[in-house]
Amino acid sequence: NAGVTQTPKFQVLKTGQSMTLQCAQDMNHEYMSWYRQDPGMGLRLIHYSVGAGITDQGEVPNGYNVSRSTTEDFPLRLLSAAPSQTSVYFCATNQAYSNQPQHFGDGTRLSIL
C-alpha cells in the first residue's frame, strides 16, 4: 500500500522555468491538498480539492495552479518559478470526516535559482 506518492523528491529549477509536482494516492480519499513548508512558518496551504473536478485556493495560492481530473491524482504546477518558491512541498489526503488525520507524502524539496 503506497499511500501518498510524491514525485520528484528533489528538483532544482532556474527562475522562470515551469514544472509540475506530482501527487498520487491509492487510499481513495476524497480530499487532497498541497502545502509548502518554510523554516519557522510551519506548513501553509496552497490549494486543495474536495473531489475530482473541484479545486479551491488555500492561504498562499499565487504562482501555483492545480487540477483534479481523477480521484487519485492532484498535480501542482509552478507556472513561472521564482526564488520565493524555494521550499519543501507536501501533498496530503484525508477522508471526508473531521476527526481523520491528513496523510502526507514524503515531500518534494524544490530549489529555484
Place this chain on the structure above:
Amino acid sequence: AQKITQTQPGMFVQEKEAVTLDCTYDTSDPSYGLFWYKQPSSGEMIFLIYQGSYDQQNATEGRYSLNFQKARKSANLVISASQLGDSAMYFCAMRAREAGGYNKLIFGAGTRLAVHP
C-alpha cells in the same frame, strides 16, 4: 482569526524523562479538532494524536497524551519516557472548516525536540 501558536522553538529533554510541548489555539468555531504531527530529520510528516473539541477526555496514544484545556485554548503534547528516536520537529495543527466542507489544517511554527542520552 484562526491561529495556532507554538511558543517553544526548541526544547531538550533527558532520555526516559517526560516532556511537554506547548500549543495554544484561537478559533471562534465551536467545532474544531487538534492534531499533533512529528517530523523527523528524514522529513516525513507522522500523525501522532487527535483531540476533538467535544471530546470529554484527553486523548492518549501510547506514550503520547494531549493535555486539552478548552477554557485556556491549549492543547499541549506530553511525551512520556522520552526516547532518542523522539528527537524531531513537532507540529500542532487545528482543523478549520472551509467552503464545500473541506477541513483544512492550520499549522503552528513547530517545536524542535532534542532527546539527550
